[in-house]
Amino acid sequence: MRVLVVEDFKALQESIAQALREQAYVVDVAGDGRLALWHLQGGGIDVVILDLMLPGIGGLEVLKTIARMRPRPAVLVLTARDTVEDRVKGLDAGADDYLTKPFALEELLARVRVLTRRRYNVAAPRLQVGPLTIDANARRVFRGAVEIELSAREYAVLEYLAMRRGHIVSREEIRQHVYCDGASLESNVIDVYVGMLRKKIGDSTGLLQTRRGQGYIFGPGQ
Amino acid sequence: MLWCPAAIAALLAALGVGLYLTLRSMLNSEFNGSLAAQAAVLAATVERTPGSRLRLESDAAAVRGRGTAGIPQYFQIWTDRGKTVLRAAPLASINLKLLRPAIGHPAVCAVDLGGRTSGRELALRFRLASAAHAPHRVGHLRALHGAAPAATPAASDNYILAVARRTDQLDDAVTGLGWSLVVTFALATVISALLLAWLLERGLRPIGAIAEQISQIGATRLGERVNGRKIPRELIPIVDRLNSLLSRVEEDVVREKSLTADMAHELRTPLAGLRAACEVALTQPRPAEQYQRTLRQALAIGQQMQNLVENLLTLARLDTDSYHGVPQVCHLDQMIDGQVEALANHLRVRQVTLEKEPLAAALVLAVPELIGLVLRNVLDNAVSYVNASGCIRVSLRLADKGAILDVANTGSMVDPQDVQHVFERFWRGDMARSDHGRHCGLGLSIVQNVMRRIGGTVLAQSTPGGWFTITLTFPEHRGNGKHGA
Numbered sequence: 001m002r003v004l005v006v007e008d009f010k011a012l013q014e015s016i017a018q019a020l021r022e023q024a025y026v027v028d029v030a031g032d033g034r035l036a037l038w039h040l041q042g043g044g045i046d047v048v049i050l051d052l053m054l055p056g057i058g059g060l061e062v063l064k065t066i067a068r069m070r071p072r073p074a075v076l077v078l079t080a081r082d083t084v085e086d087r088v089k090g091l092d093a094g095a096d097d098y099l100t101k102p103f104a105l106e107e108l109l110a111r112v113r114v115l116t117r118r119r120y121n122v123a124a125p126r127l128q129v130g131p132l133t134i135d136a137n138a139r140r141v142f143r144g145a146v147e148i149e150l151s152a153r154e155y156a157v158l159e160y161l162a163m164r165r166g167h168i169v170s171r172e173e174i175r176q177h178v179y180c181d182g183a184s185l186e187s188n189v190i191d192v193y194v195g196m197l198r199k200k201i202g203d204s205t206g207l208l209q210t211r212r213g214q215g216y217i218f219g220p221g222q
Numbered sequence: 223m224l225w226c227p228a229a230i231a232a233l234l235a236a237l238g239v240g241l242y243l244t245l246r247s248m249l250n251s252e253f254n255g256s257l258a259a260q261a262a263v264l265a266a267t268v269e270r271t272p273g274s275r276l277r278l279e280s281d282a283a284a285v286r287g288r289g290t291a292g293i294p295q296y297f298q299i300w301t302d303r304g305k306t307v308l309r310a311a312p313l314a315s316i317n318l319k320l321l322r323p324a325i326g327h328p329a330v331c332a333v334d335l336g337g338r339t340s341g342r343e344l345a346l347r348f349r350l351a352s353a354a355h356a357p358h359r360v361g362h363l364r365a366l367h368g369a370a371p372a373a374t375p376a377a378s379d380n381y382i383l384a385v386a387r388r389t390d391q392l393d394d395a396v397t398g399l400g401w402s403l404v405v406t407f408a409l410a411t412v413i414s415a416l417l418l419a420w421l422l423e424r425g426l427r428p429i430g431a432i433a434e435q436i437s438q439i440g441a442t443r444l445g446e447r448v449n450g451r452k453i454p455r456e457l458i459p460i461v462d463r464l465n466s467l468l469s470r471v472e473e474d475v476v477r478e479k480s481l482t483a484d485m486a487h488e489l490r491t492p493l494a495g496l497r498a499a500c501e502v503a504l505t506q507p508r509p510a511e512q513y514q515r516t517l518r519q520a521l522a523i524g525q526q527m528q529n530l531v532e533n534l535l536t537l538a539r540l541d542t543d544s545y546h547g548v549p550q551v552c553h554l555d556q557m558i559d560g561q562v563e564a565l566a567n568h569l570r571v572r573q574v575t576l577e578k579e580p581l582a583a584a585l586v587l588a589v590p591e592l593i594g595l596v597l598r599n600v601l602d603n604a605v606s607y608v609n610a611s612g613c614i615r616v617s618l619r620l621a622d623k624g625a626i627l628d629v630a631n632t633g634s635m636v637d638p639q640d641v642q643h644v645f646e647r648f649w650r651g652d653m654a655r656s657d658h659g660r661h662c663g664l665g666l667s668i669v670q671n672v673m674r675r676i677g678g679t680v681l682a683q684s685t686p687g688g689w690f691t692i693t694l695t696f697p698e699h700r701g702n703g704k705h706g707a
Contacts, residue, residue: 009491009495011495011519012494012495015495015498019501022502022505079487080488080490101490102494103494104501105497105502106501
């Protein structure tokens, strides 16, 4: 999952980004509204953590731009403004959630998880795909009662495929949502991860299928 | 407003009394005039008989020809010595009062005409010419016009004539007039009071409506204005002023809210950064370098918050006039040198060149702490926002308007249109001024505040990508002037 952190206070921006990366999110950062819009134009952002008081283009303007985007990333407004009026203004402008500074890191991560699921219309934190259970909160995967050990990147690829289960997911989509290190379409790194995943989840039943020239489909097709 | 009906009642009462007295005086004058006319006619009709007795002229036509006054009912004629020589029959045994008026000056007095009949008597002195030389009407002419006799008359030719008339009709008229006025006054007072109350109520109704509208405007509805429609033209200026006042209050409240929001942002954001940095560090065991990095980050945030709190306290002290130092003569050039030296290490780290022109010797009378505050903030601002390997230029010169200090730095990112905003608290218009470094957007606001206190001025100029210049003008101390805080 790809998260854009828009915060002009460098120390806070870095801490949030680090915490999210350690949770296997792909993180982009922006210190002002202009850079935030640039990242958004690139696409693939699932959740935006947005400070409202930004230099240059303000947070509310960024929020209005996001509201017009299709598909629209979920937005968690992160601000020092805590009055009801401010919250209403932020939510009316298109925010999905609101968190006041200072905040508990765990709460921020929990809200990002909820927004990620909402982005893909997944209600429960536990996803069931065939014999696999993916616990998005604990970031653990089970086959029946047996836990499958996955690296952070493997888990990120699997989680994204699970969120998009039943849909054909292109390599470019996976690259956008799961990678931030410039993996190109030509490289076969995604194929390598998918191959690794197939082995680890013991996919002998064709749960994760390759569609030639299109990408992958996880779970039963629609 | 109760004094209004009372004042109107008093005014009406005064008018009523005045009218009553005037009318009564007019009635009395008319009555007296009528008596005088009767007396004159009577005097003209008096003639002497051949036996030297007096009698009234027997020619009734002549009497009628004297006018409408006719012969009075009550009259009496005395000789000059007070002997009654003729009297009207109705007087019977009653004597009128013997007054002694001068010729041409009739005398008037109240008289009892018997049977509880009150009356008024008018007496005049007249003279009858001797029968051989004068016609009958001499007495009439003299009595009417009061002309002095051509020759001294014989004592026996002077007579006193008194006429009287009942005054009961006059008294009734005056009493009736009085009562009419009292009733009219009372009715007028009541009607006026009612009319006034109605007018007041009607006139004050728009004020009540305005008051109601004002009572609806609260801290959360400051955008509302008093509706100026359907109000009397006289109240429109008041409503306009009121709306203007509300606009100013709204602006102030918005500014205060914005300031509070900015302050919350500036305080909570570093707190959030501090907390997040610590929490991230504690999520899992990490190498020592990472903990050191977190600690350095926490220390930097702590220093920044300390700087912010100190600046906020400084502004609060300036706002509440709590800087009670004693103004002293400050050597501005020496103080600038001191501040520049203190920044040397910082300049070296940032590889910034400082060009200092020879500073003019300038004296300023002010609290030294305040001058230090200004210089520190202005130089700190330049050092913070100068571009890497850029240049800072400092000059101090004397001019007619005072000592002028220019502090300029390269790498300005402030749009010239926004340059006046740099003095606003927590201004975040340009990216360079919001990176939450050592500055929190209060330094230049402090500078402006202090300069205003010491009677100086501060100006900012910017050329994008070029120089950002702060120009301070200090009131120069020339030994006898009084300046400073």
